[in-house]
Amino acid sequence: xxxxxxxxxxxxxxxxxxxxxxxxxxxxxxxxxxxxxxxxxxxxxxxxxxxxxxxxxxxxxxxxxxxxxxxxxxxxxxxxxxxxxxxxxxxxxxxxxxxxxxxxxxxxxxxxxxxxxxxxxxxxxxxxxxxxxxxxxxxxxxxxxxxxxxxxxxxxxxxxxxxxxxxxxxxxxxxxxxxxxxxxxxxxxxxxxxxxxxxxxxxxxxxxxxxxxxxxxxxxxxxxxxxxxxxxxxxxxxxxxxxxxxxxxxxxxxxxx
Amino acid sequence: xxxxxxxxxxxxxxxxxxxxxxxxxxxxxxxxxxxxxxxxxxxxxxxxxxxxxxxxxxxxxxxxxxxxxxxxxxxxxxxxxxxxxxxxxxxxxxxxxxxxxxxxxxxxxxxxxxxxxxxxxxxxxxxxxxxxxxxxxxxxxxxxxxxxxxxxxxxxxxxxxxxxxxxxxxxxxxxxxxxxxxxxxxxxxxxxxxxxxxxxxxxxxxxxxxxxxxxxxxxxxxxxxxxxxxxxxxxxxxxxxxxxxxxxxxxxxxxxxxxxxxxxxxxxxxxxxxxxxxxxxxxxxxxxxxxxxxxxxxxxxxxxxxxxxxxxxxxxxxxxxxxxx
Numbered sequence: 001x002x003x004x005x006x007x008x009x010x011x012x013x014x015x016x017x018x019x020x021x022x023x024x025x026x027x028x029x030x031x032x033x034x035x036x037x038x039x040x041x042x043x044x045x046x047x048x049x050x051x052x053x054x055x056x057x058x059x060x061x062x063x064x065x066x067x068x069x070x071x072x073x074x075x076x077x078x079x080x081x082x083x084x085x086x087x088x089x090x091x092x093x094x095x096x097x098x099x100x101x102x103x104x105x106x107x108x109x110x111x112x113x114x115x116x117x118x119x120x121x122x123x124x125x126x127x128x129x130x131x132x133x134x135x136x137x138x139x140x141x142x143x144x145x146x147x148x149x150x151x152x153x154x155x156x157x158x159x160x161x162x163x164x165x166x167x168x169x170x171x172x173x174x175x176x177x178x179x180x181x182x183x184x185x186x187x188x189x190x191x192x193x194x195x196x197x198x199x200x201x202x203x204x205x206x207x208x209x210x211x212x213x214x215x216x217x218x219x220x221x222x223x224x225x226x227x228x229x230x231x232x233x234x235x236x237x238x239x240x241x242x243x244x245x246x247x248x249x250x251x252x253x254x255x256x257x
Numbered sequence: 258x259x260x261x262x263x264x265x266x267x268x269x270x271x272x273x274x275x276x277x278x279x280x281x282x283x284x285x286x287x288x289x290x291x292x293x294x295x296x297x298x299x300x301x302x303x304x305x306x307x308x309x310x311x312x313x314x315x316x317x318x319x320x321x322x323x324x325x326x327x328x329x330x331x332x333x334x335x336x337x338x339x340x341x342x343x344x345x346x347x348x349x350x351x352x353x354x355x356x357x358x359x360x361x362x363x364x365x366x367x368x369x370x371x372x373x374x375x376x377x378x379x380x381x382x383x384x385x386x387x388x389x390x391x392x393x394x395x396x397x398x399x400x401x402x403x404x405x406x407x408x409x410x411x412x413x414x415x416x417x418x419x420x421x422x423x424x425x426x427x428x429x430x431x432x433x434x435x436x437x438x439x440x441x442x443x444x445x446x447x448x449x450x451x452x453x454x455x456x457x458x459x460x461x462x463x464x465x466x467x468x469x470x471x472x473x474x475x476x477x478x479x480x481x482x483x484x485x486x487x488x489x490x491x492x493x494x495x496x497x498x499x500x501x502x503x504x505x506x507x508x509x510x511x512x513x514x515x516x517x518x519x520x521x522x523x524x525x526x527x528x529x530x531x532x533x534x535x536x537x538x539x540x541x542x543x544x545x546x547x548x549x550x551x552x553x554x555x556x557x558x559x560x561x562x563x564x565x566x567x568x569x570x571x572x573x574x575x576x577x578x579x580x581x582x
Contacts, residue, residue: 011393013510013511013530014530024392024397094371094372095370095371098366120510120511121392123390123514125358126374127362128362129330129359129362130366133367134366138441139363140442158504159355160457160458161505162448164444164446165445165447165448166443169441178497178504178507179504215405217370218372218403218404219401219402220399220400220401221401223398224397224400225398226395226398226537229555232556234558234559235558235560239562239567242562242567243560246558246560247571247574247575250540250558256462256519256539257462257575
């Protein structure tokens, strides 16, 4: 089975966000595999171990992304592909990323493509469904369970807390929701092996794309931090009085109840 | 520049969701004086057209088909594309709901268009339509514009005020017949989970529990409080990881990002990842035994105490208040 995982390198969730020169300040920040993409990688490895085949992890990014791709290889993926847009693109949006990924994937005869349902930085959740549409294959987003029997697939999808049981077939793209699995940590032998696994680097040229083909349709004109929240009022006195005061404040001062 | 803007009205359990009315308000801004056309898709939706018009749509196009009874990306995209072919809009607004998140990128890819997701505000500024959206789960915000082609956005529930309902408003309702075929994903079953009633992303009030809730049963007083306030129950990652509740309740950088009017955090310490998911709520109440807990730094009101003592009294006081109201 040809299994592909779409991966993004993101800020560590522990990081505080600061802005310098109108951009998110990346100096000294820790980067990780987008947490939802970790579920995708884990699921891909499990599907391969059960059904045979190969897991290829792809990322659109820059040189730094190699580190996260090596981590994916250390978890157990077989190959990694970095599509490095650093020299070609100043700015891309989800149209850009999906176009690049689908150009790469179009002749790969992927049976299963797994992505995270959203990246925790940009938070748009568009790339998975866009890629499926560009490849003209079905997709199911925010899945919490995946069962494959031959080319028939049963998926459980999280829909705002309810679950849908969906039947579909390969080739298929799914996006991972929390609860799908428990991503493994790379083992020491895994890390050693990963160093020798293939990590190919491509640029737009290699995909017969030029900058105009993938030019963003949207543009960010400003980035800012939300106003800092002032610490509020910690109530005092007898517990029952505190609760009465709280109800009164919420009703009469904040007017939210 | 005036634009014709389509708004997808979203139906759940036979009624229009609030976010659809908010989307009409967003579409009005996007239209800059142009026409706002509501779109309703389903097996029996015609009767809801009037309400879209009362909330500001100029007219409504409906597509009814048994195959559209449940949302599927293939079915709904065929329906929406038929309306787009017929109407040739310059703008599209969907809710940033499970349906909108799933469907909008597919439509954007079909149209080779941009898409600005999860919009919390929009305005016309300097001759541009400027969309504001959270990034890094609300740790920062960005302002975006469309530079090429269709204006397409999904809007986050609870952030853009709907227009006032005007029951005297009327408008044309037309139906479009579409041959819905080749559905590649089939919904076999929908399992409704315990999260009965109010959905987290649309809830005006959220009562959330953390590790301090201690067990699955520990959520019971929180559920009672949420019920009295007509709110929803949420949780921190700590509570989900400890199996006190389902992951679908998780609020934070992984999990849902919420912006209710009132967020009551019970036994939640306030890890940075959790704060990212809720700190833009309008009013935050923290109940925690530990006076040093991080959550108090973002709370408007705090009670230092045991949630199992505080929450039941709070429920009772709200019950009294709301009975008298």
